[in-house]
Amino acid sequence: MMGRRLSTLLAAALLALPALPAAATEPPASTEQAAPVARAPIPTAPIPYTCDFPVIGAQPVRVVVGADLPVAVPLGAPSDGFAVAAALTVPDGVTRALVLAGTGRLAGSARVDTAVTGPEGPRTVHVAAAITEVAVPADGELTVVATGTFPEQVLPVPGLAEVAIAAITLSLAPDSAPGWAGVDAGPVEVACAPDAGATTALGTTEVSAAVDWAAPTDVTVTGTTADSVTLSWAPPAGRPVTGFDVRRGDEVVTAVTGTTATVDGLAPGTEYTFAIQARDDTGGRSRTSDPVTARTRRGTVNRSYDIAAVTHNVASDVSLRFTGEAHAEIDLATGISTVDLSLHPTTVRVRLYGVLPVTATVAFEPGATTGTLSEEGLSVATRITIRLPGISVFGYPVSTGPACRTSVPADITLHSDGTFDLADGGTLSSTYTIPPLAGCGGMTAMISSMAAGTGNTLDLTLTTPGS
Numbered sequence: 001m002m003g004r005r006l007s008t009l010l011a012a013a014l015l016a017l018p019a020l021p022a023a024a025t026e027p028p029a030s031t032e033q034a035a036p037v038a039r040a041p042i043p044t045a046p047i048p049y050t051c052d053f054p055v056i057g058a059q060p061v062r063v064v065v066g067a068d069l070p071v072a073v074p075l076g077a078p079s080d081g082f083a084v085a086a087a088l089t090v091p092d093g094v095t096r097a098l099v100l101a102g103t104g105r106l107a108g109s110a111r112v113d114t115a116v117t118g119p120e121g122p123r124t125v126h127v128a129a130a131i132t133e134v135a136v137p138a139d140g141e142l143t144v145v146a147t148g149t150f151p152e153q154v155l156p157v158p159g160l161a162e163v164a165i166a167a168i169t170l171s172l173a174p175d176s177a178p179g180w181a182g183v184d185a186g187p188v189e190v191a192c193a194p195d196a197g198a199t200t201a202l203g204t205t206e207v208s209a210a211v212d213w214a215a216p217t218d219v220t221v222t223g224t225t226a227d228s229v230t231l232s233w234a235p236p237a238g239r240p241v242t243g244f245d246v247r248r249g250d251e252v253v254t255a256v257t258g259t260t261a262t263v264d265g266l267a268p269g270t271e272y273t274f275a276i277q278a279r280d281d282t283g284g285r286s287r288t289s290d291p292v293t294a295r296t297r298r299g300t301v302n303r304s305y306d307i308a309a310v311t312h313n314v315a316s317d318v319s320l321r322f323t324g325e326a327h328a329e330i331d332l333a334t335g336i337s338t339v340d341l342s343l344h345p346t347t348v349r350v351r352l353y354g355v356l357p358v359t360a361t362v363a364f365e366p367g368a369t370t371g372t373l374s375e376e377g378l379s380v381a382t383r384i385t386i387r388l389p390g391i392s393v394f395g396y397p398v399s400t401g402p403a404c405r406t407s408v409p410a411d412i413t414l415h416s417d418g419t420f421d422l423a424d425g426g427t428l429s430s431t432y433t434i435p436p437l438a439g440c441g442g443m444t445a446m447i448s449s450m451a452a453g454t455g456n457t458l459d460l461t462l463t464t465p466g467s
Contacts, residue, residue: 044063044064044065044066044165044199044200044201044202045064045199046062046063046064046089047062047063047064047065047165047194047198047199047200048060048061048062048063048194048195048198049061049062049063049088049168049192049193049194049195049198050192050193050195051088051090051094051170051190051191051192052190052191052192053094053097053180053190054101054177054180054188054190055097055101055179055180056093056094056097059090059091059093059094060091061088061089061090061091061094061192062088062089063086063087063088063089063165063168063192063194064086064087064089065084065085065086065087065112065165065202066083066084066085066086066087067082067083067084067085067150067163067202067203068082068083068084069082069163069202069203069205070082070205071205071206072205072206072207072208073153073155073161073205073206073207073208074207074208074209074213074287075155075156075157075158075207075208075209076154076155076156076287077154077213077215077285077286077287077288078152078153078154078277078285078288079152079153079154079155080152080283080284080285081149081150081151081152082149082150083147083148083149083150084112084114084127084129084147084148084149084150085129085145085146085147085148086110086112086129086145086146086147086165086168087143087144087145088143088144088145088146088168088170088192089141089142089143089144090141090142090143090144091141092139092140092141094142095136095137095138095139095140095141095142096138096139098136098142098177099136099138099139100179101177101178101179101180102177102178102179103136103176103177103178103179104135104136105133105134105135105136105176106131106133106134106135106136106142106144106172106176106177107131107133107134107172107173107176108131108170108171108172108173108176108187108188109128109129109130109131109146109170109171109187110129110130110131110146110148110168110169110170110171111126111127111128111129111168111169111171112126112127112129112146112148112165112168113125113126113127113165113166113167113168113169114126114127114150114163114164114165114166114202115163115164115165115166115200116153116161116162116163117161117162117164118155118157118159118160118161118162118207119157119158119159119160119161119207120155120156120157123153124166125150125151125153126151127148127149127150127151128148128149129146129147129148130146130147130148131144131145131146131170131172132144132145132146132147144170146168146170155207157207158207158208158209159206159207160204160205160206160207161204161205161206161207162201162203162204163201163202163203163204163205164200164201164202165194165200165202166193166194166200167191167192167193167194168192168193169189169190169191169192170188170189170190170192171187171188171189171190172187172188172189172190173187173188174186174187174188176188213236213238213239213278213280213284213285213286213287214236214237214238214286214287215236215276215277215278215286215287215288215289215290216233216234216235216236216244216259216276216277216278216286216289217233217234217236217289218232218233218234219231219232219233219274219275219276219289219290219291219292220232220233220292221292221294222260223262224294224295224296224297225296225297226268226269226296226297226298226299226300226332226333227264227265227266227267227268227296227299228262228263228264228265228266228296229262229263229266229272229274229294229296230260230261230262230263231246231260231261231262231263231274231276231292231294232259232260233259233260233276233289234259235259235278236278236286236287239278239280239284239286240280240281241278241279241280242257242279242280242281243255243256243257243278243279244256244257244258244259244261244276244277244278244279245276245277245278245279245285246261246263246274246275246276247274247275247276247277247288248263248272248273248274249273253274255279266296267296268296268297268298268299268332269295269296269297269298269299269332269333270295270296271293271294271295272293272294272295272296273291273292273293274291274292274293274294275288275289275290275291275292276288276289277289297332297333298331298332298333299331299332299333300329300330300331300332301329301330301332301422302327302328302329302330303327303328303330303422303464304325304326304327304328304464304465305325305326305327305328305425305462305463305464305465306323306324306325306462306463306464306465307323307324307325307326307343307460307461307462308321308323308460308461308463309321309322309323309324309343309458309459309460309461310458310459311456311457311458311459312456312457313348313434313451313453313456314453314454314455314456315434315449315450315451315452315453316348316350316450316451318348318349318350320346320347320348320362321346322343322344322345322346322362322364323343323344324341324342324343324344324364325341325342326339326340326341326342326462327339327340328340328371330371330373330422335372335373335374336370336371336372336373337370337371337372337373338369338370338371339369339370339371339380339382340369341366341369341382342366343364343366343384345361345362345363345364346361346362347359347360347361347362348360348362350450352393352446352450356393356394357393357394357395358391358392358393358450359391359392359395360388360390360391360392360447361388361389361390361391362386362387362388363386363387363388363389364384364385364386364387365384365385365386365387365405365409366382366383366384367382367383367384367385367409368382368383369381369382369383370382373420373422375419376418376419377415377416377417377418377419377420378415378416378420378426378428379413379414379415379416380413380414380428381411381412381413381414382412382413382414383409383410383411383412384409384410384412385405385406385409385410386405386406386410386434386451387402387404387405387406388404388405388437388440388447388451389402389404391443391447398443403438403439403440404437404438404439404440404441404443404444404447405437405438405439406434406435406436406437406438406452407435407436407437407438408435409435410432410433410434410435411432411433412430412432412458413430413432414428414429414430414458414460415428415429415430416428417429423464424463424464424467425461425462425463425464425467426461426462427459427460427461427462428459428460428462429457429458429459429460430457430458431455431456431457431458432456432457432458433453433454433455433456434451434452434453434456435452436448436452437451437452
């Protein structure tokens with residue numbers, strides 16, 4: 001009866017483990033490039049534990065552990081994780097208490113602590129495990145199985161490392177034991193520890209360079225965008241390679257079969273560090289390559305501004321105001337932007353020869369407009385053709401025709417006074433020359449004398465729409 005019970009318990013403990021090769025009894029011979037080592041399942045004999053349950057307090061529990069412990073792991077390189085399963089058998093008294101607490105089915109998670117003692121000293125490794133949901137009988141013993149994966153480790157000193165089971169903490173789902181969950185309805189925590197003097201060893205593994213596999217080399221950043229980095233590398237020798245993992249710290253961010261990869265979904269203008277690790281057809285992994293660092297481009301932003309402008313014309317000693325809009329696409333990596341500039345027509349009133357009242361409609365036709373953003377501020381270069389489609393004297397229209405305009409576009413370069421805030425806008429200023437006018441018929445000379453010349457000023461105030 002006891003033998004049949006133990007067989008059932010061991011089967012439960014190993015239920016979630018993958019099919020495994022036959023156990024290796026000796027570590028692999030030391031060669032320059034050894035083949036990947038086999039792994040052996042190591043089920044323990046029942047280990048006496050004591051678990052502290054809510055309401056009923058400390059209770060004896062039997063624990064059987066199955067571990068897919070590798071015979072050997074590489075020196076100084078990430079080892080493969082391996083499967084761990086723990087089966088906890090609680091006595092009849094705990095089963096009855098669970099039933100009284102309203103438990104029909106038991107589920108949740110567990111943390112299985114392991115003690116790894118190697119040549120460099122001890123370390124505690126936590127294995128996150130899931131509890132397989134199980135029905136709770138009305139009475140009798142109850143076996144709870146938790147399965148997880150031992151996380152990869154880097155062991156820097158060669159020699160024998162012993163792995164032992166330590167504390168186990170069960171986190172039962174609140175609806176698994178509603179009578180124990182309390183008012184906060186959080187997980188029901190059950191702390192379990194091996195009894196004093198209990199044998200808790202799972203086995204040993206050899207930390208050896210004999211199972212080492214060289215790292216990929218020549219890792220190079222071949223391209224960046226605002227949200228991606230492209231890498232290339234050379235594969236390691238010694239084994240057939242079936243794939244590569246691109247790692248960022250402990251995280252595998254992408255896996256590929258070739259020797260190039262693009263990591264996307266990154267933030268603009270941010271520095272990232274990557275390393276490459278090779279895989280073979282057994283799941284074995286190489287050393288991790290030397291890291292390489294890349295910075296994504298700063299990307300582009302689009303901004304729209306309302307324009308309130310004032311320009312002073314020296315020839316007529318008159319100022320006129322006008323409005324408009326600007327839509328800019330800014331490459332944050334270079335600071336260069338393309339600008340779609342729209343300026344609204346306005347009206348100016350002057351006195352010809354200081355006596356005759358003249359009213360003119362002034363329209364603006366911006367050409368190619370570019371901006372450059374730097375730490376010193378923003379500068380915008382544009383070419384604007386100034387048109388005078390209508391003029392009246394003493395209130396009587398004088399037709400000038402649609403061709404009345406500056407003979408060539410006015411070259412205008414505006415600068416901010418110090419740094420420019422893309423989010424809020426700011427003011428840009430310029431001193432510019434208005435070229436002579438043409439196409440105004442018999443009034444060309446007169447109109448040109450009233451408008452053309454040097455030393456004109458322009459101030460543009462850019463604000464975000466709605467501000």
